[in-house]
Amino acid sequence: MARYIFITGGVVSSLGKGIAAAALGALLQSRGYRVRLRKLDPYLNVDPGTMSPTQHGEVFVTDDGAETDLDLGHYERFTGRSATKTDNITTGRIYKNILDKERRGDYLGATVQVIPHVTNEIKEFVLEGNEDFDFVLCEIGGTVGDIEAMPFMEAIRQLGNDLPRGNAVYVHLTLMPYIPAAGELKTKPTQHSVKELQAMGIHPDILLVRADREIPEAERRKLSLFCNVRSSAVIQALDVANIYDVPLAYHREGLDDEVLHAFGIDPAPVPRMDAWKEVGERIRTPEGEVTIAVVGKYTGLKDAYKSLIEALAHGGIANRVKVKLEWIESEIFEKEDPTPYLEKVHGILVPGGFGERGSEGKIRAARFARTHKVPYFGICFGMQMAVIEAARNLAGIKNASSTEFDRNAAEPVVGLMTEWVKGNALEKRSDTDDLGGTMRLGAYKARLGGDTKIADIYGSTEISERHRHRYEVNFGYREKLESCGLVFSGTSPDGVLPETIEYADHPWFIGVQYHPELKSRPLQPHPLFSSFIAAALEQSRLV
Incomplete structure (x- = not known):
């Protein structure tokens, strides 16, 4: 039977x-256990x-x-x-779920209440489908x-x-702030947070205390x-140089030992941490550095590109180099020449967006990346904009645009595809559907x-990648674009939807309609990010 670890937070948000x-899931895995992680988010969306x-x-x-919280990216x-x-x-x-059941009459006329109906629904979610796991870690969002x-x-x-x-353990993550005027770390915020948790009937077994x-x-x-x-069971969680040091840091502090002790597992299996040690070593002792310009539209909040940032770091790990990111708000280039911003970088990445x-x-x-032979990686929206650039400046389609910007665009090089095949099923959509549909x-x-x-790069002609977008490149322009050198190098299996583009005469210019960053991991960097950083490293020797 699965054992459950409930992880709560107190004092302030964004403690990690x-x-x-x-990291705890990784530590338990290193001991040979089968682990599942789940996130419970309190917002009403x-x-x-x-x-x-x-x-x-x-x-x-x-x-x-599923469209999920970014913490699931950390879990993966x-x-x-x-x-x-x-x-x-x-x-x-x-x-x-509850209101749908109530409308169907599933509650047989009962008054629907937070207790027991809401809490029962939450418990069913937590417990469902865990037969094949040794540990289920449930993170509760908020504080x-x-x-x-x-x-x-x-x-x-x-x-x-x-x-x-003995089948449930509670881990509470709190903050221990340092007050410079007093010259002390203060325990009172954690005391108050635990007191509030205890007032709810939850007694933490382990305190994971963040401190600087x-x-x-x-x-x-x-x-x-x-x-x-x-x-x-008072485990200090000190700041570390990079997040991939966290499993090793928590192991040194005894977090996994204390968790297993709380479950009465003694003696515990010996952990195998060599892979995490290798990752940490590659990050600490890079053999070079590359600079990547990320030209985006949500650069004010880096968490908007969390998986992208990590995937670029994974590409650096694969090549033993440090990846320095230059964040550039794309609107700047609508007013200014991009040359001063991009002439010294070793790679340009244009991410997704709406x-x-x-x-x-x-x-x-x-256009700068194409004409100056700088490695370019266009992801989702970044691929679509590269295609529009080629249409305008290579194929002479001056009004090339997207119906995302103008529903009545004269030259809809990018548009809303209304139906496509997934597996054996036909899927449909229209611009009047709910945004999520x-x-x-x-x-x-x-x-x-x-x-x-x-x-x-993939070493294969058959791949599977994750998508999140509404619009597609219009294949009606394929012949005209390919005659100008833009290669549609990947398509859906039925040949209806373009998936990847590239230029044969460019050192490294690739656009993909999907989001490869979602599948990249430190122990298994995504091949596209590894190759992109390798190309940037080559470019660094030319700049």
Whole structure:
């Protein structure tokens, strides 16, 4: 039977519960255990799909087409296990499920209430489908005391009683701030957070305490005394140089040992940490450095590109180089010449996005990369803008545009594809559908041309990658564009949808309609990012 670890947060948000859960999952995996991670989000959105990336960060897409919280990206990167739509749920989804049941009469006329109906729905989600796992780690979003999180806290409290004795452990992540004027680390915020958690009936077994310096033994004993946890269960979580040092850091502090002890597992299997040590060594001792310009439209909040940032770092790990990112707001290029911004960089990446704002700047970035022979990586929207650039400046289609910007565009080089085949099923969409219903979401297969750069990078002509977009490049312009040198090197298996583009006469210019960053992991860097950084390294020797 699976054992459950519930991870809560207190004091302030953004302490890194997702990283903590992912790192603990990696540590348990290193001991040979089968691990599943799940995220419970308190907000009322059904999913993050329609939320602005500047508010919530990126939307992480799973193979089965779920739009989920970005923490699921951390889970995948640290454990290597692909998440599914059943690994993330929100208050909005919980209430939607309950109201659908109520309308169908499933509750037989009962008054529908938070307890037991909402809490039962949460518990069913947590417990479902865990037969093949040794540990299930559940991260509860938000912080203790948030009104939105109360039903989730009550549900995990009930699970502590519902599960067999010894099958649930509670880990509470808090902050221990340093007050310069006093010259002290303060325990009081953690004490108050634990007190509030205890008032809900949850008694943490382990405290994971974030701090920017070593926590003295006296303060650990104080937290142990006032928070009613074992002294050895007060685990300091110090800042580290990079997130991939977290599993090793937590292991050194004894987090995984304490978790296994709380479950009564003794002696515990010996962990195998060699792979994480190798990753840390490659990051700490790079043999070079490359600079990549990321020309985007959400650059004010880096979490909007979280998986992209990590995938670029993975490309650096694969090539033993440090990857320095230059963040450039694409709208700048609509007013200024891009040359001063891009002439010294070793690679240009134009990521995904939605809407017209900043699109002309992305087109100019693509043109600079093409004409100056700088490695270019266009992802999703970045591929579409590269195609529009080629249409305008190579094929002479001066009015080339996207129906995303102008529904009545004279030359719709990019447009809304209304139907396509996925597997054996025909899927349809229209521009009047709900925003969440007009996406091509999740994993789709693609066929790559045998004599192409991208097939050589993958080492295969058959691939599967994750998508999240509404618009597609219009294949009606294929012949005219290919006559100018733009190669459609990958298509959907039925040949209807373009998936990848490249230039044969360019050192490295590739656009993809999908999001390869979603499948990149530190222990398994995505081949496109490894190849892109390798090309940037080659470019650095020329600049």
